[in-house]
Amino acid sequence: MPVFTRLRQQPDTDTTTEGTSPEAGPESPDETAPTRVTLRKRLADWRTGHPTAVRNTQWTITILAAALVIGALLLPNRIGALQTDRFTRIPVEAIIGAAVALALPRRPRIAVAVLSGVALGAMTILNFLDMGFWEYLGRAFNLVLDWELLPDAQSYVADSMGKAVATVATVGLIVLVVLLLTVMALAMVRLSNVLARNKQAATRGTLAATVVWVLCSALGLQIMGVPIASDRTAGALAIQARRVRDTLRDEAAFQQVAKVDKFGNTPPDQLVPDLRGKDMIFTFIESYGRSAIEDPVEAPGVDATLDARTKALAKAGFHAKSGWLTSATYGGSSWLGHSTTMSGLWIDNQQRYRTVMASNHLSLTKAFAKTNAWDTVGIMPGVQKSWPESKFYGLDKYRNAFQMGYKGPKFSWSTMPDQYALEQFQKLEHSKKRSKPLMSLVILTSSHQPWAPIPKMVPWNELGDGSIFNAIQKAGNNPSDIIASSPKSQAEYGKSVQYSVTALTQWLERYGNDNTVLVFLGDHQPIARVSGNHASRDVPISIVAKDPKVLDKINSWNWTDGLRPAHNAPVWKMSAFRDRFLTAYGSTPHPKKG
Secondary structure: OOHHHHHHHOOOOOOOOOOOOOOOOOOOHHHHHHHHOOHHHHHHHHHHHOHHHHHHHHHHHHHHHHHHHHHHHHOOOOHHHOOHHHHOOEEHHHHHHHHHHHHOOHHHHHHHHHHHHHHHHHHHHHHHHHHHHHHHHOOOOOOOOHHHHHHHHHHHHHHHHOHHHHHHHHHHHHHHHHHHHHHHHHHHHHHHHHHHHOHHHHHHHHHHHHHHHHHHHHHOOEEOOEEOEEOHHHHHHHHHHHHHHHHHHHHHHHHHHHHEEOOOOOOHHHOOHHHOOOEEEEEEEOOOOHHHHHOOOOHHHHHHHHHHHHHHHHHOOOEEEEEEEEOOOOOOOHHHHHHHHHHOOOOOOHHHHHHHHOOOOOOHHHHHHHHOOOEEEEEOOOOOOOOHHHOOOOOOEEEOOOOOOOOOOOEOOEOOOHHHHHHHHHHHHHOOOOOOOEEEEEEEOOOOOOOOOOOOOOOHHHOOOOOOHHHHHHHOOOHHHHHOOHHHHHHHHHHHHHHHHHHHHHHHHHHOOOOEEEEEEEOOOOOHHHHOOOOOOEEEEEEEEOOHHHHHOOHHHOOEEOOOOOOOOOEEEHHHHHHHHHHHOOOOOOOEEO
């Protein structure tokens, strides 16, 4: 007789068999029986004994699966569209999916359910990526080009919030992606099985839903302005496919565009002859956008700073004219703004950027190098690795974050305060005796998000190796406190722009001379959390010089006097600046046609 049966026939007693120790013998029946019953049998017994609980659990799982699938089918791709009314619609994809599940035999049905679940999970991930890109870059995620930006996003989180937070966030996102794909597939299988088990009722329900959807679509019925009949996922899939197609077509088309250059064959002696002998400085201020000058929150402080610095420069003999450029990027990807300004081409994605960087297209800074009348240098405090782009920009050399002797703290993403970078530019390059004037490309970083902590101006002669900023950095705001609040982000962004403008113009007062010409501008607007969901892509640009002839050359541009462009000052596309600048300062067009 099996042991289990024999044990159950023994009387219920605590005594042991003679000669057998309690440790060596079997345990009591009440203790040993559960350990020998299989999990399947225990589950079957529980189901038999608790039919109501089983039924309720099954219904709960089915309802959750349906809610997950319907929610994914209706999920918008912008944070601002996450409203309740978006999820009260009838998705046609669900009706089609039900019809397919009812028509297929078991094995094909399960296979289709798994594949469609994974596909729906992938579309959900793309919708979340779209939300992030719209929030931070003012555009949707590009399925072909934007994967390489994700490591940059991780680096930004590490610089702003710490490496531990970045690591946890990365691992968490990977787990969530795998979990979403898995759960979505299981939910689709669950729903297909429910439909198959209740085929007659499911068929009637599917036909009814089809009739309702067609009527709602044909009549244009809406709830609070939102159509009841939805094809959200099908439409999103079509948009993604079209975006991929357009991206691939754009690559070939832009390669031809980049070969055409109005000044590509201009002889060196016919490039910028009216600026010979001038020390030229082209400077980009991070995230310096129109919002800084016109938004009700940021503008009062920034405008007061621009006006004060205009007066201070005038007292030192410098004058300025300012206008607007429409940037090729928004919220980030600063290098697209830099390359658009300098190339005269519209560089609004990573593919175009790679194409132009690999070309011999004439950049504005390279035009100065081509004349052989200037030494050229780049000051790149934000560069922390090799930078092959220096060849495109025509730079004899450049100094990155590790080549300026900085021993102070980082300010979130920014490797060093702008004031320190400018002082090192003066010591290492600008102050050196040369046989030629200097053309410099300077990329400032202190106004980079998350705008916490922000450096403060210190006496120029006390900058030293940057250690003076330790106390300022420790006393500054915590990035996590600023990132979580739109009002705080707006206020701190404005302060960061004030700091960068002050550092740059004080440097000009301190070290500029009669032959110094400064061109400075923003690379893009700040993110939507600061500039708003409907902000323009305009950035301010100023040209500053002591020599009145320099500004006289651009009188026809109708720019505003001073550092603050008027609201109605001319607005050009950023890609138009190179040719207008070269023309204004005497360059003769000799087109290259590719």
